[in-house]
Amino acid sequence: MNWKHYFTTSVGRKLVMGFTGLFLVLFLLVHCYVNSMIFISRNAFNAAADFMGTTVAIRIMEIGLFAGIILHIIQGLMLARMNKAKRSIGYATNTTNTKQVPWYSRSMTLLGTLVMLFLIMHISHFWVPSRITHDLNATKLPNGVETHDLFQKMLDVFQSPIVVVLYLIGVASLAFHLFHGFFSACQTMGLTSHKYKNFLKGFGIVFSVIVCLLFAAMPISMYMGWVA
Amino acid sequence: MEHYSMNLTLKVWKQKNTKTKGHFETFQVKNISSEMSFLEMFDVLNEQLIAEGKEPIAFDHDCREGICGMCSMYINGRAHGPWHHTTTCQLHMREYKDGDTIVVEPWRANAFPVIKDLVVDRQAFDRIIQAGGYISANTGNAVDANSIPIEKHKADEAFAAAACIGCGACVAACPNASAMLFLSAKASHLALLPQGDPERKIRAVNMVEQMDKEGFGSCSNIGLCEASCPKGISLENIARLNREYLGAVFGEGGDNA
Incomplete structure (x- = not known):
C-alpha cells in the first residue's frame, strides 16, 4: 500500500477534497481581511494589495493556492461523475428529503460550478490585470512606494449593475457551498466527534455568513458610492 | 386509533431476473385493514395474484419484527417507507388512506443488483x-462480564x-x-x-x-x-x-x- 493508493480510494479522494477545501477556507479568511481595507481607506487597501503582490513568500503561496483550487475542482467533478455512475437505474419517485437534509447539501456540485464560473470572471477582473497584463493606473502610497491603483479598478468594475449582481450570485453560491462544505470537510477529516459536532456545524455557518456578507458588501458599497 | 379498511393502487417494480429490464406494474388491492403491516398487505396481494393464476411478487422478508434487515422496499421515495427508525415490516397500513397510490421499488444501486422484482443481492x-x-x-468461551x-x-x-x-x-x-x-x-x-x-x-x-x-x-x-x-x-x-x-x-x- 503506497501513498498514491491511500489517496485514490473513495475515502482518500474525499480527504483530498477536505484538505484542499479547508485550505481554500483559510485563503478566504485572508482575502476577506485584506479586502476589508477598502472600508478603511483607499491607501490602506492599496498598501495591503501591494504587500500581497510584492512579497515573495505570498507569491509562492499563490501558486499553492491555484494548485489547491484546481485540485479541488478536478477532484470534485471526478467524484460527482463517479458517484453518479453508481446508480444506473434511478428511482421513479421523488427522493428529495428536504426536511431532514437541506437542499444545499445535495447541490454541492452545482454550487461549486457556480463558484468556479464566478472565479473565472473574478480572476479576469482583478488578478489578470494586476499580475499579468499590468494595465492598471499607478498610484503613490503615503510612504512613497509606487503601486497599482487596485482600489480605482474596483470602483470601475463595480459601476456596472450587472457585474454587481453576478458577484452577489457568486458570493451567495459560495455561502451555501460553505454551509455544507465546512462541516463536510471536518467530518471527512474525522474531527466531528460527539463533542465537537454541533460546534463545528454552527461555526461553519457563522463563518460563511460573516465572510460572505463582508464580500457582498464590497461590490455593493463600491456601486452605491459608500466608499471613496 | 379507529380501525378501518382501504382499497389501494400499488405500482410495483417487476423484473424477471438480473439480466432482464424491469418495469412498473399496477395492482389493485381491496379490503386492507389499517392494522396490517406493509408486508401483510403484500401477502394479501400475492394470495390474490396466486388465486388469479398469476405470478406473485417476489420480496425479501424474514423476521417481521425489525431485526433481520431483509425487507428492502423503497416506498414512495423513502427507504422502508415514511416512518422514522422503522423497517418495512414495522410500517403499518394506518399510514395510508383509502384510495392511495403507493409506489414500491427495490433498492437502487449498481452494487445491489436486482435478483427478481423487489429482491436485491x-x-x-x-x-x-x-x-x-x-x-x-x-477468543474461546465467552468470558465473564466486566x-x-x-x-x-x-x-x-x-x-x-x-x-x-x-x-x-x-x-x-x-x-x-x-x-x-x-x-x-x-x-x-x-x-x-x-x-x-x-x-x-x-x-x-x-x-x-x-x-x-x-x-x-x-x-x-x-x-x-x-x-x-x-x-x-x-x-x-x-x-x-x-x-x-x-x-x-x-x-x-x-x-x-
Whole structure:
C-alpha cells in the first residue's frame, strides 16, 4: 500500500477534497481581511494589495493556492461523475428529503460550478490585470512606494449593475457551498466527534455568513458610492 | 386509533431476473385493514395474484419484527417507507388512506443488483465484512462480564454501532449509493473495544478498499443515510471511520495494510 493508493480510494479522494477545501477556507479568511481595507481607506487597501503582490513568500503561496483550487475542482467533478455512475437505474419517485437534509447539501456540485464560473470572471477582473497584463493606473502610497491603483479598478468594475449582481450570485453560491462544505470537510477529516459536532456545524455557518456578507458588501458599497 | 379498511393502487417494480429490464406494474388491492403491516398487505396481494393464476411478487422478508434487515422496499421515495427508525415490516397500513397510490421499488444501486422484482443481492455487504469486520484472535468461551473494564460511554457507542442490521437502506437512500454508514458501523463497534484495537488500521483500509471494489460511491456527508437508517446509526461513525483511515495513512503500522 503506497501513498498514491491511500489517496485514490473513495475515502482518500474525499480527504483530498477536505484538505484542499479547508485550505481554500483559510485563503478566504485572508482575502476577506485584506479586502476589508477598502472600508478603511483607499491607501490602506492599496498598501495591503501591494504587500500581497510584492512579497515573495505570498507569491509562492499563490501558486499553492491555484494548485489547491484546481485540485479541488478536478477532484470534485471526478467524484460527482463517479458517484453518479453508481446508480444506473434511478428511482421513479421523488427522493428529495428536504426536511431532514437541506437542499444545499445535495447541490454541492452545482454550487461549486457556480463558484468556479464566478472565479473565472473574478480572476479576469482583478488578478489578470494586476499580475499579468499590468494595465492598471499607478498610484503613490503615503510612504512613497509606487503601486497599482487596485482600489480605482474596483470602483470601475463595480459601476456596472450587472457585474454587481453576478458577484452577489457568486458570493451567495459560495455561502451555501460553505454551509455544507465546512462541516463536510471536518467530518471527512474525522474531527466531528460527539463533542465537537454541533460546534463545528454552527461555526461553519457563522463563518460563511460573516465572510460572505463582508464580500457582498464590497461590490455593493463600491456601486452605491459608500466608499471613496 | 379507529380501525378501518382501504382499497389501494400499488405500482410495483417487476423484473424477471438480473439480466432482464424491469418495469412498473399496477395492482389493485381491496379490503386492507389499517392494522396490517406493509408486508401483510403484500401477502394479501400475492394470495390474490396466486388465486388469479398469476405470478406473485417476489420480496425479501424474514423476521417481521425489525431485526433481520431483509425487507428492502423503497416506498414512495423513502427507504422502508415514511416512518422514522422503522423497517418495512414495522410500517403499518394506518399510514395510508383509502384510495392511495403507493409506489414500491427495490433498492437502487449498481452494487445491489436486482435478483427478481423487489429482491436485491446484498452479498457486497458480506464481502465488506469479510474484508475486515471481525477480529482474528480465537477468543474461546465467552468470558465473564466486566472482566475487561470498558468505559461506559465507549460500551454504549459500540453497542449503538453494533445495532446495524445490514439492511442497505443507507445505500438505497444515498444519492451516491455509498455504503459508508454500514461500513463505519461495522468498523466502529470493533474499533471502540479493546478486542478490536490491534487490527483497527488494517481493518479500516481493507474495508474501504472492498467497498470501492464492490462499486459503492463515496460519502458526501449529506446525511440521508442517517435519516433513513431503521436503527438510528449515527453519522459520527463515519467520522470515526475517517479518523481510523487517517490513522492508518499517517500513523505507524499503516504499511501492514
